Amino acid sequence: MEPETGAAELAEETAEAAEATAAEMAETAAEAPEAIAETVTDFGERLAMDGERVVTTVMQPWNAWQLVIVAALFAAAHLGRAWLGPKLHEWMRTRENWPRWRMRYAVMLHRRLRGWLFLGGVWLALGVTRQVDPAAGTAVLRVVALLATGWLFVALVTRLIANPLLRGLLRYGAWAWITLRILDLDTEFARVLDSLAIQAGELRISVLLVLKAALVLGVAFFLARLLARSSAHRIESNPEISPSMQVLAVKLLQLLFYGVAVFVGLRAVGVDLTGLAVLSGAIGVGLGFGLQKVVSNLVSGLIILMDKSIKPGDVISVGQTFGWISTLGARYASVVTRDGKEYLIPNEDLITTQVVNWTHSNNSVRIDLDFGTSYGDDPHAVRACAIAAAQGCGRVLAQPAPVCHITGFGDSSVDYILRFWIDDATAGLTNIRGDVFLALWDAFQAEGITIPFPQREVRMLDGSQLAVARRTAE
Template identity: 30%
Template sequence: MAGKSRAFAQMLRDLIHDFGDPGIVWQIAALAGALLVSFGVARWLSARLQRHYASVPPARRAGASSLLRSMFPLVGWAVVGLVRLGLSDRIHTSLLAVAQVPLLGIGVIYLAFYLLRRLFSQSAQASGMLHLIERFVVVFAWGGMIVYVLGVQGDLFRWLSDIRLAVGRNSLSLLTLITGALWVCGTVLLALWASAVLEDRIMRARAVDANLKVVLSRLAKALLLVVALLVSLSLVGIDITVLGVFGGALGVGLGFGLQKIASNYVSGFIILLDRSLRIGDLVTINSYHGTVSQIRTRYTVVRGLDGVEVIVPNEKLISDVVQNHSFTETRGLAKVAVQIAYSADVEQAMQLMLAAVQDVDRVLSDPAPWAALSGFGADGMNLEMGFWVRDPALGTLGIRSKVNLKIWQSFRENGIEIPYAQREIRILNDWPATPPASAGARVERDPRQNSGDGA
């Protein structure tokens, strides 16, 4: 490390010395030309890479943005190196030598993050964190380079070590906290990658229940993150017993403000463990009816038959009544009703109804459909037919519509009448033609009688 420091310091001294030489203009021109050529070559390579990524699956495009960013600095480092090699016998090339250092450093950083993104492509959380860390590392690298060029890195480290913060009964320096944060980021990324690989293996296991797979993968992720945090703090030298202070504060917070959140998380694990709900179940929760599309640790997503998704807190699924239409039975019963005239043949009508349900898609033949005379109405006899449908979560309206159309056609072909509503209205007029009169009484004609009454 000391050898590298002395070499870079010598480069800077040579550059400062060359700035007093008129030949520095040729170095500036050579560097500008090399960077211009590098920009054109990098754009050509980037265009070819983009065309290549457009034809590959999305899973293989992980880290493509970092690889494209690394093109210009890496190509620039190579072109500047070639120009420096070609001009070394004619002019001084200290400016080109110094310019190669940041170009190589930034290019290697982007290339490293490209490899990390390919490695963590299975974890969405790790990929998002890498995008954030990549920007931070680039800024940190430029800042570190400026500090190194100015030669104040020793003073900066001493200043960070002198600033101490009290944590419980112990005090930690700012340098220790920064180092700990870097270790935490690294170990957390490693834990997220390991949890993504483990989750992929668990999800591919065929002998494990789907809910149990989710529980195991989430428990593994939580355990790996806790272990990564404890290991990183121990590597830095931070006494993890000071976390007891934060643990106590977290317990108080859970007891008051975070009670509902904690209840939802606990309820989520209960649902996943007792398998009362599974992904794909057809459920009714209060006024919401649909299929379970996601079971998260805090909430469950129910997708209605109209496509609208409802987010239900897991606590509601534990404390309220939930109708699970697919808990032990994955098929559903559908019914159609029709009314026939009293003059129709009931037996024939029932046979025609049973025949109408045959060969309809998603209608099961076992259990067999049934038809019954459900009652006698004012206009005709009420018939009802029930049949079992496969995958009722996909909806039954289309099936019932097909069955009703076939019933209507078969009834028309066989002369079975579906009666209209008929009502008989009688107007009774039983008032006397002349109201009884008494002595001295006034006789008035009833206005409800027409002029023809008594004729």
């Protein structure tokens, strides 16, 4: 078969398959409104019948009295919160020795004090009613008690989710599902949501499937985040693990937990993941061309964490940026300077450019200071005075001891270099230089050692205007 003939046949087969898929989708789309309308109509009729039954039931005298009891309990809970809330708040303010997590839960419970009081009152009223008159119906009180319990439980659990959007979606979704479940409307409602679907070949996506996927993925992500945070806390509190390996382990665990959450969540709602392999390969090729810098930064970040060349807390210099590393991210490193500026340096720059790590193997840093004295001063006395001045500064290490050497004979001074060591570069370099220079100044003043400075002599030539004016003034 010639290549051109094969390509033509392949194009023809592809066109036929596309036409067949389009025809099937069109037929499904034409039939979908009728099925949806029929399902919605059935659900509406069932809902109207249930509503009529509820109204008829509520209109009975004892059920109406149950509604009055519920309203009275809600009013009592509101008044109880107004009276008890400030007292509990003042008591909580005195709990200074409580750990942070306990205080957080106490605040969360205090904010929902009215719900707790109402819940306790409803269940108490339900129990008393059953004890006083077992033959009396308690359907209204039972439904209200179950709804209050479910809503309060959902509110407390979803409060642990940090993401506001995800927290809101899970909270309102769980409230809706609990309400439908207690009112025995969940089956019909699920059938309506499942009828709102789009089908293309074997792929069928319904509103019910999307909601299930959102709920399952939300719970899976919440559990993954909880496990990742607890694991990160354990790793970061282990002194035997280096800072760079801590960051690497935390990143890998986060990737593992969130990957498992996505896989389990999609499998739980019945999504076939076998077809994602080819799709992920195609997406990977596209991302390889379009996101080269991003991928390079990600790989560079892993290399930095594995070779331990840079770790959080190190003092580095990159170009004109000098500071200490605050955090190592997946894409960049955060470097905080002495003036409070925070530079986000891409990980690729830390791999490909020259980086000065002042605290790579140890925290000791040598600092050199250049100065000069007059030729009339004894060099031996100058060196001893300079070493003593450096040793008098608190941050200068005693070992290795400071040293002072002559570096040359200048035009107007004898040039020296003073070298000393510190082990706290994160506290700053400019300030220790200034302290040692000030100590040198005080020591030279006490010993009578002079620091030369350029001096210029101005001569007035005869016949110049300045010379004539001077003679006239005299």
